[in-house]
Amino acid sequence: MTEQRKNEFLSLSLAHAGELAYAEEAAGSYExxxxxxxxxxxxxxxxxxxxxxxxxxxxxxxxxxxxxxSPFSLTVDFEPTDETEEALVSRFAVIDVLDEYIESSSGMQPAGLALTLRLRREGPTVQCELYAQGKATPETVRALA
Structure with a gap:
């Protein structure tokens, strides 16, 4: 996740929290x-x-x-294997996979996105596979560590 993307994401999210607080939606703002x-x-x-x-x-x-x-719905299931949960990976490696896919799909999914991230050991590395709902083949495969 680039510094620019982190700053943009946090800035937009804080602005949205301010909008929720202004609209007196305290529960949503607090969450x-x-x-x-x-x-x-x-x-x-x-x-x-x-x-x-x-x-x-x-x-x-x-x-x-x-x-x-966001105006669209997003659900993500994470499926790490027991052998990968304690593995060391580059910080933002999984977030980058997810963020890049969401950014590339934001205009194409009016009903929202339902994704599954499968994380498994592939030799010495951890592999991240991103699946869109109903798809048998991954949309993205990336080695993490």
Missing amino acids: LLGHLNRFFRYVTHQADRVILKDEIRACQAYVSIQQIS
Whole structure:
């Protein structure tokens, strides 16, 4: 996730939280700020490599922010194997896969996106496979670590 994309994402999300607060939707604003807090802590983390389960938690916060802030619906299922949860991966590796797909699909999915991210060991690396709902073949395959 580039610095520009991180800043854009956080800025738009904070603006949306402000809109929710102004519209007196305190519950939605509070929920969004909680997810932003978790995501921002991850963004400001110093390590270049992180445990995959921490990357997945950051992805879940990212998805929750998207669900509240975006006009289309988004659901993402994460399917790590037991052997991959403790693996070290580059920070933002999974988020980048997800973010790139969402950005490329935002105009094409008026009803929303339902995605599955399968994370499995492939030799010495962890492989991320992104599947769109109802598809048997992955839309994206990327080696993470």
